[in-house]
Amino acid sequence: MKAYDRRDFLKVIGAAGAVTGLGSLVWPMEALAAASGKVVVVGGGFGGATCARYLKRWGPQLDVTLVERDTSYITCPFSNEVLSGNLDISKITHDYGNIHAQGINVVHDEVTAIDAGGKSINLKYGGSMKFDKLVVSPGIAFKWGAIENDQAAVQRAMPHSWKAGEQTLLLRKQLQAMRDGGTVIIVPPKKPFRCPPGPYERASLIAHYLKWNKPKSKILIVDANPTHSKQAAFHEAWNKEYGNMIEWIKDTDGGVITRADPGNMTLRNDFGDEYKGDVINLIPYQKAGELVETAGLTNKDGWCTVDMGTFESAKARDVHIIGDACVAGAMPKSGHSAASQAKNCAAAIVSMLAGDTPPEPTYANTCYSLIGPKYGISVAAVYRLKDGVIVKVSGGVSKVGNKDRVHENEAKYARGWYKSITSDVFG
């Protein structure tokens, strides 16, 4: 129990004590039992939408508002299946109808400023909005300029497709238009970035498309990092399913791209070597979403430092930051992590507004990657708070040498995971 909670509590107890014998004890008791107040959640992705729903679940008397710019949300999970042609984009598009039906005010507007001291936010169209507690789940923004010409290059010539939607469809069209025998280049950003296994799942599912449609083609992953997520499981799967179609080039082998030339579809690395691609997927370096940066809530690396138990910002009281934007110890930047953080954040806020101590945090992540429609691998972990830092207490990656049956099951579970988590997040 923090000092200020205890003080507030004693104030209430004082009031209760003063009226003892007058039969008015019921009011302060109820005030302690139920959280009340106005909580505004900004950002309707895995973090924000989950947080809004669990705030309402655990604090039914709370006034909860979700502010989200768009009227629908296209998930990054499973967008690689849209790229490879296995799924239509409508299958990964969700609206906010069920969240609204749960008694949460859903406001489609853009937040232009956060006034943490004045406990209000400014909206582009809707004036300002007051809060007792603010949760921000802004996702990522791109660190333009980390690779020369990156911002211009990704517009059309070398789409990033790292925020699902138009960019996903653009890359899909380019893959469809490519000749057989062409080269696809994927450029993962330097860590940390959203969805650590994402670029490698993408390579796998593009390989699946090429294997059946343009089998003479190649995929190069030109990587600024020395290692990558689920590395052994991916490499085993690539050999098994796609022979030598996918080649991974790590940082010290020439993987660090420093310049993009969208005009002639080339990339240059830090040795001065050039790679020429028919289709290039340039995924920019990343930082926390613009909103938290503008509000002065980011650290020198561009991410948000928070109390890893309550997700309250280190820079602004009563402002909580969850999801990809925050620094969350050992947790990867995934949709599942964001949803897990959202639940801990919601539990902390409901407890704080009720004058209670938050429950001991518990976090989990489960992340499946598809190699093909019938081949899945996973990483899973459980985390705890130790000395203020989120640490992993169990977990790991699918084993190398698993039977085909396990890979098939993991592909089935990947689809089950998607159905289940999106219904937990969006209702």
Place this chain on the structure above:
Amino acid sequence: MSRSPRIAISGIVALLSGGLGLSQSYAADAVPRAELLASMCITCHGANGKGAKPMPGINGEEPADFIDLMQAFANGEESTSIMDRHAQGYTEAELKLLAEYFSKQ
């Protein structure tokens, strides 16, 4: 994060309120730990743990069976593609909380 100050205060209030029986009304946590723990399972196993195919339901089990299966996943006696990696992350006391919670769903 100790709970003891609050328990002590509630004792005082119980005394002050002189047998009105009101101390009971705030004995409950605003968000019980079991709720938060269970919410981690619900992400994959569906609302109230009732399953989301092909993820099996985990509701309505005898608590002893629930704990036994989770411990068998954790120590490798029961084969699983992923539940060993989750089960190893929880203490026996936490498994009990989860088992009780989901047995009532």
